Amino acid sequence: MKRIIVFVGLIAIVSAACTRHDDSVPPTLPVVLSQSPTNFTVSTSDNIVWTLSWTIPDPTVVRFYLVYTLDPFTGSPVLADTSMTTSPPDYNVGAALPGLEWGVSAVSTDNVESTIIYATAP
């Protein structure tokens, strides 16, 4: 009997020590998502003041927009504005930056940011 208890105890210890994984993958988080802005266009006449415009399929789930510029050296997006709740005003970048690339994304009411859409002046 003592021997049985020892072996059962050993098996229990080994089983408890083993890493386990769940029976199934958990469901995705139940959050409100916003679609990315569409028809994103950028225009400028002097490469200093830039005019951005976009449309959004469902503005009711958008809390605000995030506007980015693309760093010309690293190619990574740099956050330029976090306060846009509707169409943005013109942006004055202070110096002539020809070919500057812009990005915009929509943040949903649950704080989930959509995919960033990029555009540059034609």
Next chain:
Amino acid sequence: MPAAGDSRKQLHLPVLVFLLALVLPTQALADNAALYRSLLLPGAGQAHKGHYTKATIFAGATVLSAAGLFLSQIQYNQAADRYNNEKRTYNAYQTQLANDQIVNIEQMNGTYSAMESAWNDAEDRIVWRNVFLTTLIVTYVANVVDVLVTDPYSVDEESREASRFSIESDGREVRFGARFGF
């Protein structure tokens, strides 16, 4: 694809058989040296009785299945750890969102994909782990049963059990022969 719970349920039977194989030998068999050798090391009892071919087969199968079990368990642990880490990261997004922090959807989807991939890996690897575990237990039990039912090797069996290989030729054709004795 079967869920991990099914795999764990499948695991219970071999573990039970393994435990029974360990505890069933009674005091009546206490004087059986070959049995105790086989209980300690599969194949050792057969070697004690003089059946060296069977001893080699049982010992080899035990070593191979034990090595496979060890490696597949390590691989499973790695996949399960990766899954648990990705799951922790994914669940942390919920806390961040509740704390008014912005989370990018691509980042969330990427973590979810990594979590799914790790879960699939863990599912695949636990199957292999169970295959090796079952093989090890079956080998162990077969080894114990064999040593209980097999008589010690006798000289009379030598000519009957010896393994032989032969090549014969009569000038027109060549004949290859093989005979295995256990």
